[in-house]
């Protein structure tokens with residue numbers, strides 16, 4: 001999305017008179033950055049108006065005709081939407097009359113809802129709420145909450161839930177709400193066993209299979225050709241940047257560490273890094289937002305994984321207004337930067353150096369010692385993790401869960417059924 005915006009904007013700019021770079025950066029940022037103008041506060045209430053058989057919404061310069069095909073697509077009756085699977089059963093493209101309005105009338109003088117008759121004879125009741133939902137589905141669809149960005153001070157009060165609450169109603173909801181808000185959460189006082197860890201993860205969603213296998217229980221034996229399977233230190237990074245769809249949640253549960261020391265864990269809030277750069281150097285922010293970067297996993301025999309195309313360090317979209325929805329940062333796995341040699345490449349390295357400086361600054365790192373019985377779960381699309389070197393035998397287990405499975409479980413445990421159903425139809 002950001003590339004299209006960039007290309008579209010560049011095309012528009014190409015016919016425009018020469019403008020100063022700062023104007024371009026501001027214009028580009030305004031056109032595509034993560035802070036489009038906010039909706040006018042106290043906007044006029046939404047009204048459905050019927051004029052000459054046409055359904056309009058809004059008044060004056062805000063008045064627009066509601067498209068028939070969009071309206072029919074919203075119909076959630078048993079004929080238009082399979083009540084068992086919630087899947088659409090009509091096709092307004094194959095059956096044009098299904099998407100053409102033949103008549104519109106008020107349901108009654110008491111309610112603002114209208115009844116629409118389509119050319120194929122189908123009748124739907126359209127509520128103002130449905131139109132209102134269109135304007136606000138973004139948040140519940142993506143499970144957007146007020147993100148709490150943090151730095152090293154999070155160590156004073158890290159988010160955690162008690163394992164025994166997971167067996168009660170609100171435990172899972174609190175766990176996932178914490179991860180949505182902070183990007184990570186501990187589950188404390190749990191059995192220090194792979195079985196209990198795997199069962200908890202499977203309560204959230206299916207464990208993702210990768211070239212490392214599914215549920216993982218590993219130590220420093222290079223059983224998989226990745227530095228995680230050594231006792232070396234690991235700088236803050238996100239995992240699986242080489243996948244088109246990086247893993248969403250990652251779990252780390254230390255089962256034992258004997259005859260040695262070290263192996264401390266670190267976390268960094270990638271959203272805090274992004275906000276810092278956005279504020280300090282908008283040009284660097286934009287460079288990190290629209291320079292494609294490749295990554296690879298090539299250690300294991302017979303495996304060389306790279307994503308469908310390069311993805312930037314900061315992945316943004318106009319739907320996510322408070323900054324990137326995904327951070328990709330792994331200095332060890334980076335495969336190539338899609339910038340032309342010369343000033344553009346230098347510009348990327350200058351911008352990446354700012355990101356690297358932030359994530360490696362102790363003021364921004366939360367360091368702690370994982371312990372048996374206290375599992376860490378974090379959002380790999382936001383939070384970077386690392387490790388100090390260690391000696392001795394250290395056994396770690398955990399698993400990966402897809403992003404969409406994580407958000408699905410978050411929504412199912414934190415958002416109302418009505419809200420979820422509405423977001424499957426409109427928006």
Ligand SMILES: C[N+](C)(C)CCCC[C@H](N)C(=O)O
Nearest residue numbers: 212216226228238239240241
């Ligand atoms: C599977 N397990 C979590 C044990 C190790 C995965 C290694 C991940 C790799 N360093 C990356 O950054 O993608």
Ligand SMILES: O=C(O)CCC(=O)C(=O)O
Nearest residue numbers: 228234239265385387396
């Ligand atoms: O061993 C650790 O503490 C973390 C290893 C790691 O970064 C990973 O498994 O992705």
